[in-house]
Amino acid sequence: MTLDVVEPPRLSSAAMDAAVWKEAHVVDAFADARAARVPGTRMQIEALLHVLASLPAPPRRILDVGAGDGLLLATALAAFPASTGVAVDFSPPMLERARAWLEASGGRAAVVEADLVSPAWRAGVDGPFDAVISGFAIHHLPDDRKRALYGEIHELLVPGGVFLNLEHVASATPRVEAIADEAMVVHQHAQRRAAGEAVTLDAVRREYRERPDRVANILAPLDVQCGWLREVGFVDVDCFWKLFELALFGGFRRAGDQRESVRTR
Ligand SMILES: C[S@@+](CC[C@H](N)C(=O)[O-])C[C@H]1O[C@@H](n2cnc3c(N)ncnc32)[C@H](O)[C@@H]1O
Numbered sequence: 001m002t003l004d005v006v007e008p009p010r011l012s013s014a015a016m017d018a019a020v021w022k023e024a025h026v027v028d029a030f031a032d033a034r035a036a037r038v039p040g041t042r043m044q045i046e047a048l049l050h051v052l053a054s055l056p057a058p059p060r061r062i063l064d065v066g067a068g069d070g071l072l073l074a075t076a077l078a079a080f081p082a083s084t085g086v087a088v089d090f091s092p093p094m095l096e097r098a099r100a101w102l103e104a105s106g107g108r109a110a111v112v113e114a115d116l117v118s119p120a121w122r123a124g125v126d127g128p129f130d131a132v133i134s135g136f137a138i139h140h141l142p143d144d145r146k147r148a149l150y151g152e153i154h155e156l157l158v159p160g161g162v163f164l165n166l167e168h169v170a171s172a173t174p175r176v177e178a179i180a181d182e183a184m185v186v187h188q189h190a191q192r193r194a195a196g197e198a199v200t201l202d203a204v205r206r207e208y209r210e211r212p213d214r215v216a217n218i219l220a221p222l223d224v225q226c227g228w229l230r231e232v233g234f235v236d237v238d239c240f241w242k243l244f245e246l247a248l249f250g251g252f253r254r255a256g257d258q259r260e261s262v263r264t265r
Pocket residue numbers: 018021022030034065066067068069070071072088089090091094114115116117134135136137138140141
């Protein structure tokens with residue numbers, strides 16, 4: 001399994017930079033290499049499913065925001081066989097893959113092409129949902145849109161519903177970022193060697209630094225994003241899993257007059 005390294009396209013604004021995801025070669029490189037590229041995929045998904053399973057009843061409707069090829073939604077639908085889903089993304093090649101994958105869930109998922117850069121994305125999406133999930137997508141939006149999107153997601157949830165964001169977050173400092181980058185490089189090198197590829201650590205380091213989707217990343221710190229979630233109304237906000245710059249965090253929409261659960265010690 002290899003990653004195609006291509007020249008990043010010359011695009012200017014943050015929203016335009018995210019457009020690399022509409023290019024088939026970027027999509028292919030990501031989808032074919034996801035598990036090898038992202039350490040801890042299994043634990044991330046187990047943690048996500050564990051939180052979904054903590055709801056008082058299995059989620060009936062699940063929305064995947066920036067769904068890509070549908071990995072998270074397909075996994076959630078497999079775990080909750082009575083649920084239905086909606087996958088939102090702005091990338092036609094990603095949605096094509098999502099359609100193919102989600103068909104295996106017996107037609108329980110709809111696919112919607114929409115750009116999260118504007119609140120208009122909600123036009124094609126009928127709420128409410130018991131759960132909204134997202135994987136490595138929202139960090140492509142500018143920070144003010146991330147925060148606004150969290151509010152829009154909150155409004156789309158039923159009372160008591162949950163939002164879970166599996167995300168690439170910013171390290172606390174450049175030193176910590178360098179440690180995180182090297183951890184990713186070592187992981188990807190080991191995966192590729194195990195797959196029989198005679199690739200050097202230096203080559204992987206260079207490819208990681210020059211990867212085509214890097215231009216589309218606008219990372220925000222985990223604590224700042226958890227603060228945004230609280231500000232837009234989420235309760236019981238927390239990080240459920242974290243490894244360097246990879247984090248699963250989220251919160252719950254208050255149910256009726258429910259208060260946030262409080263520690264007694
Ligand atoms: C790294 S992929 C992750 C895909 C999938 N969620 C996963 O966990 O494997 C990022 C996804 O975000 C989508 N994306 C990026 N910017 C977007 C935007 N402004 N509106 C909708 N989708 C966007 C891309 O098309 C891509 O499918």
